Amino acid sequence: MQAATENLSIIRPDDWHLHLRDGEVLASVVGHTAQQFARAIIMPNLRPPVVTTALALAYRERIMAALDKAGVEPGRFTPLMTLYLTDNTSADEVVRASESGMVHGIKLYPAGATTNSDAGVTDLLGRCAKALAAMQRVGMPLLVHGEVTDPAIDLFDREAVFIERVMLPLRNAYPELKVVFEHLTTQDGVQYVQQAEGPVAATITAHHLLYNRNALFQGGVRPHWYCLPVLKREKHRLALLEAATGGSGRFFLGTDSAPHSKGLKENACGCAGCYTALHAMELYASAFDSVGKLDQLEAFASLNGPAFYGLPVNQDRLVLQRTDYVIPQELPLADSTVVPLAAGESLGWKVIA
Structure with a gap:
């Protein structure tokens, strides 16, 4: 990494967890990600979900058209495609995905866990055994939304319970399966990823590095800070920040940027998701700068992810400048608008190249 007094230059980063949606929403947001990142893992929770390689390749073509x-x-x-794991995903489909060269992961959504997850898995080890065995065999990563959906479990405890109920049995059954624990949010999750045997890694969002659950309620309910997994206590934020900046190759950047229209967020039943694609690297730089660890940003954003996924490191660079940057209040989104995270607030960094 090369750093000057006012500028910070790093290898161009990748986003290892991104929602682009489809149609006019896709066309509205894809340019924001392309301005900052060279590649991104594209989430498959469309309506209907992306459950086959053929659907993934068709979705990729729509993304390429939107980029143009x-x-x-x-x-x-470059969009890196994924499949949506269901109770019916076959071993043959896993092999087709691997052989395509375009599909780089298969996503586990426990049924009902988050936006558009109704078709998710109901019994991972029971219903998905053949698919998981094939994934382990061909080296296809399993990308997990790490929360249980048991209504008896407190919302703030669902990640910790997921480790006990899902991750530990999964690792025992498939010790060589590559697993990414996505959008990690707790101290429990950090400890698990650090200590787990075998190929286990985790993505961390900028909003979970910068904010705790108080952000949801400052001056009233603030729906644009509402995401799933939800923001947690300050001790969890600090644990995530220490993990992201601590030099471990098991943690890397995944924005989980999720566009929802302003009306769907500011609603009696508001959608979960924070929109950060516009200013992702400014947010991450602010988080790393807050603990004097800008020297660790390049590894987290640009090196650890490619190493885990077995992809080459990008060749070009991204430059941030230390300067005031006021986040826009709203952005166009199809026939509506989207409110970016921390709209109207000022950050201390701006991407300039």
């Missing part, structure tokens, strides 16, 4: 429409130069950004 947005004026993104060819080769600037």
